[in-house]
Amino acid sequence: MNKMNRSYHSIVSLVWILSVLTIVALTGCSKKKKKVEEIRLRPVKIGVVHQLGLMQEAEFSGHARSDQEINLSFRTSGILTTLNITNGQVVKKGDLLARIDNSEAQLSLEQSIAALSSAKTSLNTASSILERTRMLYEKGSSSLSDYENAKTTYANDKANYESSLRSVEIQKKQVEYGIIFAPTDGVITKKAVELNENVSAGQVIAVLNAGSQMEVSIGLPDNVINFVKLNDSAEISISVLKNKIFTGYIKEISPSLDSENSTYPIRVAISGDTEMIKSGMAAKVKFKFAGTNTDREILIPVEAVGEDGKGRFVFKVEKEDDNSAVVKKVYVEIGDLTTQGFVMKRGLSSGDLVAVAGLQTLLNGEKVALPKNFKR
Structure with a gap:
């Protein structure tokens, strides 16, 4: 009899233990299933449809x-023979900053100066002859033709002198085009060339x-x-x-x-x-x-607007609880693009939540996870 009692109690104990284990297992599976379901929810990035004010930022x-930044450059090309430029250098107006090898222009200037000197000598001679011929003509010792010839020679020599004078000025400019002086006081902020470099006309060599x-x-x-x-x-x-x-x-x-x-x-x-x-x-x-819009207009983020065969659409985000929401595909009509987004004409209201990322992968009616610490 005692043996039968012991068997009965053993069976009862075994049944009780199995029952407890079954309950624990079912509870664990339920929690695990719920946890997996939460993990599988896709997170969504959210934007807000807001009212447009008259003042935009x-x-x-x-x-x-x-x-006042001055680009320094030559007006002719050549090899840099002088370069008194470094970054951060303080310069005064008139300081010699750079020079190129403009020997051809210098030679032309010297030739022009020589031609000017010759022209001046000829003009002085013609002036003396004209004055002497005029006096002789007035005394009747010279003919009218001699006097007219003297005036013609003087006029030609004077024109030649003036032409030579202009030529000298032009050649001086050509020489100056190969030299850069500081146009004003300042600081060199950029050096763009090196000594002995071949530079072209208009090429920036430094910034003042x-x-x-x-x-x-x-x-x-x-x-x-x-x-x-x-x-x-x-x-x-x-x-x-x-x-x-x-x-x-x-x-x-x-x-x-x-x-x-x-x-x-x-x-x-x-x-x-x-x-x-x-x-x-x-x-x-x-x-x-x-802005030029009225207070009644609302704005939607540019990233929230997608387009398919039926037109422009957004995914409106509707909260279910503090952690999840459902996205619904809504077709909209939009207006002008502003610095803050598209002007919304039809489809949404101020304060609506919309998805602003992953529009091509979201599905209508899909349940998604809200961003952490999201408050609305």
């Missing part, structure tokens, strides 16, 4: 430069910073250029001067398009102490300008 990249103020050169696209005007204020940041913001104003707006980058060049003057800013430093210019 835009930022553009450019580089710092002096407000002759200004007292720094500025930033940037380019504005055609959809922005009409929203800015001279003296508009700007906020400027220099990449290497972190956490330092400068103020400035638009001092020049080009009326024509730069064909190289399809933008309109503008120059923004930097106010205040600019000693730490050097030519060539990367800069960003931020300014506000009045």
Whole structure:
């Protein structure tokens, strides 16, 4: 009897243990399945459809430069025989900076000077003969034809002298074209050639910073250029001067398009102490300008708009809970492109959430994971 009781208790214990293990296994599988489901949700990058205000803010990249940079070059070609230029060199107006071997121009000048000297001698002789002939003619000791010939000779010699004088001036210019003097006080910011190098006419050999103020050169696209005007204020940041913001104003707006980058060049003057800013430093210019749209219009990020055979579309993101959402494909009608995105004409409302990445791989009705710490 005791033996039967022991067998019965053993069977009961075994059943109880198996039941517990089964419950634990099922619970673990459920949690694992739920965890896998969460892991499989694709994360989505989200943008917000927002209302367009009358004042827009835009930022553009450019580089710092002096407000007066002079490109130094020769007006003729030749071999560099003198080069008194180094980067950072302080120069004074009239300093000899560079000279090329212009011996041919120098020889032509010497020949012109010799021709001028000969022409001057001939003119002086003709002048004396004319005066003497005039006196003899008045006394009746010389004929009218002799007097007329003397006047003709004088006129020809005078024209020859004046021509020789102009020739000397031209040849002096040719010699000067092979010499560069500092046009004003300043600092050499760029040296582009070396001694004994063969340079051509118009080739920049150095850049002279002759200004007292720094500025930033940037380019504005055609959809922005009409929203800015001279003296508009700007906020400027220099990449290497972190956490330092400068103020400035638009001092020049080009009326024509730069064909190289399809933008309109503008120059923004930097106010205040600019000693730490050097030519060539990367800069960003931020300014506000009045838009032409009304408050009723809304904007959608450019990255949120896709296109298929049916037209333009977006994936609207609808939250389910704090961690997940469902994306729905919505066809939209968009308007003009602004610096902040497309103007939305139909399909969405201000405050709607949209996917801004991976549009070609998202599916209508797909469940996705929201970004971490997303609050809305």
